[in-house]
Amino acid sequence: RQQFPAAFMPDTYEAYWTDSGERLAERMLEARNSFWDERRRQRAADLGMTPAEVATLASIVEEETAKADERPTVARLYLNRLKRGMLLQADPTVKFATGDPTLRRITRRHLAVQSPYNTYLHHGLPPGPIRIPDRRTIDAVLEAPLHNYIYMCAREDFSGYHNFAADYPTHQANARRYQKELDRRGIR
Known part of the structure; x- marks a missing residue:
């Protein structure tokens, strides 16, 4: 049940008032199956993931950044963490867990x-x-470019972009700048 959202793709679906809910769900599943062609399934397998796992990671990436051009970098960062056995430590999952968007x-x-x-x-x-x-x-997850980042922190300029780091001291410096700006703006 928790993977149910991974079965669907956001899209525009042609539906008629006479269609049953079952028929609409069938159309949506057909669209999902068409998207997950052999190339994408193979790419997911190359990452050691199922399509549902890729969709789960993509959902986190999408919540992490609204900047489409940054999503491949964020995706690879999380893939790097998974490969190393690190905790993802993704703030969007915590936000989801609290139930407070x-x-x-x-x-x-x-x-x-x-x-x-x-x-x-x-x-x-x-x-x-x-x-x-x-x-x-x-696709950003499936085609994420290689890099060695394992840390990110929102930029202190509130541009919606992130500062990335491959080591913890650099990440701590990035985080301090962002936290200082949160405090200055009175964001609690």
Whole structure:
């Protein structure tokens, strides 16, 4: 049930008022199956993932950044973490776990929320997507360019982009700048 959102693709579906819910679901599944062609299935397998796992990661990536040009970099960062056996530590999964989509700042209290979706507490991917991801974000995961980043922090300029780092000291410096700006703006 938790992977149910991975079965669908956001799209426009032609439907008639006489269509049953079952028929609409069939059309949506046909669209999903058409998208997940042999090339994409093979690419997912090359990553050691199922299509549902790719959709789950894409949902996290999409919540992490609204910047489409940054999604492949974010996707590879999470793939790097998975490969190393690190916790994903994805703030969007914590936000999802709390049930409060209005959160603007994740605090230690939020990081302690007991949920299989809290990737600060549980290794690997959560049990399913946190939203239905766009097909372009799924492709961003499947085609994520190689790099060695394992840390990211929102940029202190609030541009919507992130500062990336391959080592913890650089990440800490990035995080301090962002937290200082959150404090200056009174965002709690």
